[in-house]
Amino acid sequence: MTRAPLLLRLLPLCVATLLALVPLLALAGAPLPDPNDPNDPNSPLGRGDDIPCFDAAKVAPSLSLVIHSDPNDPNSPVTGSFYSGLKDCATLCKRAGVSCAKFVKRAVACELRFADDRARFKVRTNCEGLRGAELKTCAAESEPARTLQRQTASNKLTPALDACAARAAECTGTCNAP
Amino acid sequence: MRPELVRRALVLALVCASALVPLRVARAGLGSLYTELVCREISDVPKAFDFATSFVGLVNCDRLCLDAFLVCKRDVDEAASCQVAFANDWIAFDSRLDCNGESGSALSDCKAGWAADKKFWQDTIKGNQLSGRFSCGTKLNGCSTNCSGH
Numbered sequence: 001m002t003r004a005p006l007l008l009r010l011l012p013l014c015v016a017t018l019l020a021l022v023p024l025l026a027l028a029g030a031p032l033p034d035p036n037d038p039n040d041p042n043s044p045l046g047r048g049d050d051i052p053c054f055d056a057a058k059v060a061p062s063l064s065l066v067i068h069s070d071p072n073d074p075n076s077p078v079t080g081s082f083y084s085g086l087k088d089c090a091t092l093c094k095r096a097g098v099s100c101a102k103f104v105k106r107a108v109a110c111e112l113r114f115a116d117d118r119a120r121f122k123v124r125t126n127c128e129g130l131r132g133a134e135l136k137t138c139a140a141e142s143e144p145a146r147t148l149q150r151q152t153a154s155n156k157l158t159p160a161l162d163a164c165a166a167r168a169a170e171c172t173g174t175c176n177a178p
Numbered sequence: 179m180r181p182e183l184v185r186r187a188l189v190l191a192l193v194c195a196s197a198l199v200p201l202r203v204a205r206a207g208l209g210s211l212y213t214e215l216v217c218r219e220i221s222d223v224p225k226a227f228d229f230a231t232s233f234v235g236l237v238n239c240d241r242l243c244l245d246a247f248l249v250c251k252r253d254v255d256e257a258a259s260c261q262v263a264f265a266n267d268w269i270a271f272d273s274r275l276d277c278n279g280e281s282g283s284a285l286s287d288c289k290a291g292w293a294a295d296k297k298f299w300q301d302t303i304k305g306n307q308l309s310g311r312f313s314c315g316t317k318l319n320g321c322s323t324n325c326s327g328h
Contacts, residue, residue: 044232045246052223052253054260059216064209082210082271086278092271096211099267103216106260110218110253117249121232121242128236 040145043118044125053110056156059103060163065096065171081174089175097168104160111153119146211271217260220306223253224313230320234327243321250314258307265299 067084070076083089119142127138227250233242273292280288 044229044242045249046226046228050226052218052226052250052257054216054218062212062214062216064211064213082208082275086275092274096271099211100216103260103264106217106256106263110256114253121229121246121249124238124242124245125233125236128238 040118040149042122044121045118051111051114053114054103054107056104056107056111056153056160057163059107059160060100060167063096063100063164063167065093065167066174078170078174081171083171084175090172093168093171093175096171097164100164100167101161104157104164108153108157108160111156112150115146115149115153118149119143208272208275209268210275211268212264215261215264217264218253218257220254220257220261220303220310221313223257223310224250224317226253227314227317229317231324233321234324239325240322243318243325246321247314247318250317251311254307254310254314257310258303261303261306262300265296265303269296269299 065081065083066078067080067082068074068076069079081089081093083092086092122142122145123139126141127135130138227246229243229246232246233239236242269292273289276292277285277288
């Protein structure tokens, strides 16, 4: 066999390979989805930067409880609690902490649930029609994002609960203020 | 003017304002427990869902649209449930403070005023919940329409 006929025979194969590479090369120019992005921009449920849950970290800062010398400045000195003078002031402060913790837990539970929702819909969308090992492999691709989102949500729990306890303690500490 | 009338006027003003901007509790009453809402705004929940074209071309497109709608509706209901709990806590603390030192008929009047406020607040949340569910339903319609390629 001479060299020229061999090249001619391989030509269609080369052309087919190049054509198959075109979409891959085009994709290479586009930003690739980051499987570790907690915002999950590829979720079939919706935009990645918005979730239907309240941020657990914002619950404790929203507690009122204490009265500042300057009502418009949250950094001004604390002069007392709203419940100063009430005989059950300490109990009310404690209950406020419990209320705060309740809403923190709700917020974190919402985020955990939504992480599962996103992963479930991603599997149903991207893995439709697959069975057995193929389905398992496809479903596993959604797992890193789900794990990260759940971890991100879980990591908020303890600091947010601690913040609630600290605010409640601050409230209790001012119960006897004049 | 009686205290409960003042409170009702404040709540009414809040509701009117919420018709123009998303509901944010801004010290209706005394605000002794929280300075602002610690739940997701109900009207914002459906905005987090955008599945109009996510399932186009899939065999189970309609089913996926329906299930995505159900997730949206469940989260609207969860936000409403959170707000009801928030309203209960808010009113419990403010009324405890406001009615402190009252007795007899004055205490009854004070408590009745706050109970009326709570009812009004709960009704507002229910209205927002229905509106949120409707928004989820609108998204379902758009999604289903895209499934059939119309």
